Amino acid sequence: MNKQKRIEIFNRLKAENPTPVTELEYSSPYELLVAVTLSAQATDVSVNKATRKLFPIANTPEAMLRLGEEGLKEYIKTIGLFNSKAKNVIKMAELLIERHNSIVPDNRDDLVALPGVGRKTANVVLNTAFGQIAMAVDTHIFRVSNRTKIAPGKNVDEVEQRLLRLVPNEYLMDAHHWLILHGRYVCVARKPKCGSCLIEDLCEFKDKTVD
Template structure:
């Protein structure tokens, strides 16, 4: 795909959604961090349902740590992998208190040192909480970038590297959100909704559907 076509795709996505953001519900960098940590292999909807009950009771490192693993599990047991996630959240809260004055660090290495936090989670937090021009690549973005040929790659790391290279600076902060929403609602996994896609004429996917 040539660069002019990429810019036109991003321009259309921006015109359609000028101020995109995550669908996770949060009111602080800490809540965002915990929600993203909980969202691994789970839907944003399921995470929001759980945190809607959790955050009014505990939404700081101290209050969640005070719950302990077992009580935290009661709040998040509807989310996949809740046992390991509860352990990681408690460990993360302890590290934030002991090493970061209970604040979410605006630092990639410090974020990735937290239990259960990998590069993708760190990218989301840096982008959404702090406005960094990072692009987190999840399954939706990986699919969209390969299917459209916008930024093809065999691994999420390759796709991220290509996106950082080809996405102009003016689009970088919001690119993650546009692509993930496009993959979640239009360029879906089993049968993409090409007929209602606003970038269908620019997409290089060969097996387009009429839907």
């Protein structure tokens, strides 16, 4: 895909949604960190449903620690992998208090050192909470990047690096949100909604579908 196509793709995505935001509900960097950690292999809808009850009770590392692992499980038991996630979130709270004065770090090295926080989670927090250019490549972004040929790659790391290199600078800050929303609602896994896609004519996917 050439540069002009990429520019036009992101120009259209921006025109449709000028200020894209995450669908996870949060009101602080810590709430976002917890929500993203809980969202692994789960839907944002299911996470929001749980955190609407959890965050009024525990939305700081100290309050989370007081709630404890068993207490946390009661709030997140409807989310997949809730046992391991509860363990990670409680250990994360301990380390935030011990190492970071209860403040969520704004750099990748410190974030990925926290339990349950991988590169993708760290990138979401850096981009969404701290306004840093970062590309959190999940299954949606991986699919869209390869299908459209915006930034094809064999694995998520390759796609991440290509997106950072190939997405025009003026769109880099919000590109993660545009691509994930496009993959979630239009360029879906089983049968992409090509007929109602605003970038269909620019997309280089060979097996386009008819709505």
